[in-house]
Amino acid sequence: MINNVSLEKAGHLLQNAESVLIFPHINPDGDALGSSAALCRVLRNNGINAWVLLEEDVPEYLKFMDTEFCTQDQSCIDEPDICVCVDCSEEKRFPGRVDIFNSGRLKLCIDHHVTSGSFGDYYYIDGDEAATAQIIYKLLLAMGAEIDSCVGSSLYVGISTDTGNFQYSNTTSDTHIIAAELLKKGIDHMGIMVALYQNRSLARVRLESMIVDRMEIFSEGRAAVSYVDSAMLEKVGAMLEDAETAIDTLRDIEGIEIAAFIKEKDDAVKVSMRAKYWGRVDEIAVRFGGGGHAKAAGCTMHMAVDEAIALIKKEITNYLEK
Ligand code: 5GP
Ligand code: MN
Numbered sequence: 001m002i003n004n005v006s007l008e009k010a011g012h013l014l015q016n017a018e019s020v021l022i023f024p025h026i027n028p029d030g031d032a033l034g035s036s037a038a039l040c041r042v043l044r045n046n047g048i049n050a051w052v053l054l055e056e057d058v059p060e061y062l063k064f065m066d067t068e069f070c071t072q073d074q075s076c077i078d079e080p081d082i083c084v085c086v087d088c089s090e091e092k093r094f095p096g097r098v099d100i101f102n103s104g105r106l107k108l109c110i111d112h113h114v115t116s117g118s119f120g121d122y123y124y125i126d127g128d129e130a131a132t133a134q135i136i137y138k139l140l141l142a143m144g145a146e147i148d149s150c151v152g153s154s155l156y157v158g159i160s161t162d163t164g165n166f167q168y169s170n171t172t173s174d175t176h177i178i179a180a181e182l183l184k185k186g187i188d189h190m191g192i193m194v195a196l197y198q199n200r201s202l203a204r205v206r207l208e209s210m211i212v213d214r215m216e217i218f219s220e221g222r223a224a225v226s227y228v229d230s231a232m233l234e235k236v237g238a239m240l241e242d243a244e245t246a247i248d249t250l251r252d253i254e255g256i257e258i259a260a261f262i263k264e265k266d267d268a269v270k271v272s273m274r275a276k277y278w279g280r281v282d283e284i285a286v287r288f289g290g291g292g293h294a295k296a297a298g299c300t301m302h303m304a305v306d307e308a309i310a311l312i313k314k315e316i317t318n319y320l321e322k
Helices: 007-015 030-045 095-102 132-143 149-162 173-183 189-197 202-213 230-236 246-251 282-286 305-321
Strands: 019-024 049-053 082-086 106-111 122-125 216-218 223-228 258-265 268-275 296-301
Touching: 007 082, 007 106, 007 122, 007 132, 019 030, 019 095, 030 049, 030 082, 030 132, 030 149, 082 095, 106 132, 132 149, 132 173, 149 173, 149 189, 202 223, 202 230, 202 246, 216 305, 223 246, 223 305, 246 258, 246 268, 258 305, 268 282, 268 305, 282 296, 282 305
Parallel strands: 019 049, 019 082, 082 106, 106 122, 223 258
Antiparallel strands: 216 223, 258 268, 268 296
16 A cells, blocks of 8 residues: 555545545546545535546446536536546546646545556555445545445445456455445445346447457467457447457456457557456556556557557467466
């Protein structure tokens, strides 16, 4: 853990602000949005002018969440008292909002990425927490804030999605204790499960089948790589976010220790990597300027898909043979 502020102090700063702007990372996932939504809702309940600032639409699969205070309007608050980045701790994780972030009178960072360094005026970064939502839960307790079913649901989405629904090695007794406390708040557990995991569009399933078709297995069956490009999306009428779960399908194959998935996006490619049991993908991602966690990491590469695949395959092969 690296921090220069306690959760009590961070909570005190937030409660005494008049306006707070919250910054989840780009391509926000369940944890980034859930953590941001929960914090925003509590601040609003306390009469604070709070918004969650995004640089894209809320992903379709997360629209069931409490995203009422998510906006792309960069002028929603004039000179915010506090800008807080959530589930990220570097400018390149919110590239289209850096100027607004820096316009905050005070800059706070709450994150759980092991590859993160100190960032902002005040930072609280704990790589041992499975999800940023767990830190937000503890922050809300430190603030003495009421966690109702709405706030609880957002936190539960964050914890569930970042632990692979309590499957991954980051899941601890603490994770289950917090989840249990959230269930006591009367959240709709099954509603959340269906929305997150049992609600795949036909286009998504068809896209995944194409992705599996194009998959390459290498390094003696221990690694898998595949990709998605715009032609594939067009063919099945899918959106890029429909490729979000494909990386799990690759990792879940018997014998695979490391999986990589490459998404063509504008003039760059976004790489997602997963390790199953003993591997560490954060070590591979940092070699390409990215980062993340031991079992889930990523990076952005400015090159064509086939070039990225070749480089990634080489790095993974080196790693597995070491
Ligand atoms: P995903 O593959 O789901 O996009 O990301 C997996 C994990 O790696 C997430 O925790 C995410 O925050 C982190 N991650 C993904 N891409 C990057 C990146 O370019 N830089 C850093 N520092 N972390 C990343
Ligand atoms: Mn997270």
